[in-house]
Amino acid sequence: MNVIFLGAGAWGTAMAMHASKNTKNFDVTLWSRSSSLADEMTKTHRNQKYLPSIDLPHQLRVSSNWETIFTGADEQDLLVIATPVSGLKDTVHSLLKLGNIPRNWVWLCKGLEPGTSLMPHQVIERELKAGNALERGIRLAVLSGPSFASEVAKGMPCALTAASSSTELVALIQQVFHHGNMRVYGSDDVVGVELGGAIKNVLAIATGIGDGLGLGLNARAAVLTRGLSEMMRLIISMGGKSETAMGLTGVGDLILTATGDLSRNRQVGLQLASGKKLSEVLSGLGHVAEGVRCAQAVNDLAKSKGIEMPITHMVCEVLFNGQDVVTAVKLLMSRDARSESH
16 A cells, blocks of 8 residues: 655654554655755655654655656555645645545644634635545545654654544554554544644643743643633534543643643744744744644634634734733733633
């Protein structure tokens, strides 16, 4: 069976590395938009740009030729979309131009589409419908959870969740990824898994701000707990399950992203607290911080559903409306007393 990865960033590369180490000997191909990066990875067996000093498995094939990677592809193969949410629309467009593509799709991206606040599965379904491709029988899934790319690339332990309405597709994803030091659990709650992955990035920025201001561990615990409450309210309002918010893709990913210094979103908060401007912070990161991209989309979605998310709202005020971080914290602390269940 072929496993085709689209996107050679840190996460796509790390997951392709893991899949290629499967003892069942799947043929794993990693597509890079950059021909120079693909050539470098093929020659040096390293992705020095995104995962420096980590050797790639020799059996992992890397290519920048879009049509070549699908030569010989079968409908039963697995397609892994590792592009950012902002690239989903164009990725689906390019796929639908091909004559023969796998009908098993799973995506690794976390966030909401800017401007529409659509979850990844909604973006893909919209584009499949627009391209008159619903009759192709494409099965969709999301794979998410608490995981830093560099640790996965090094073979360190982690646990993820694969969510889909198709139990067969979940089983296929587990067959590909559940081996070595990676555990993959199954779920049917696509909404909960996707929203957890999006919201935790925004809350990680908030936690980074609090830690950067030296507000202490008590404050960090409060932000994480009340942030989790915000996450759960939005998940339930969108038809997801509360238990998903309490699982790997909810509280698990939130703890990792908000407290781990490898987190780009946490670093955004820390640097904002130090007085840097957002543009300065982003230019220095070198990688995408998805929490910045989807913060406004999460806030807009909450407003449309009448869901109160004060921490998320205040992050947006800091990121986009010029609110200084000290005042933002004071405004949150001055909110009226209320029941903890609200």
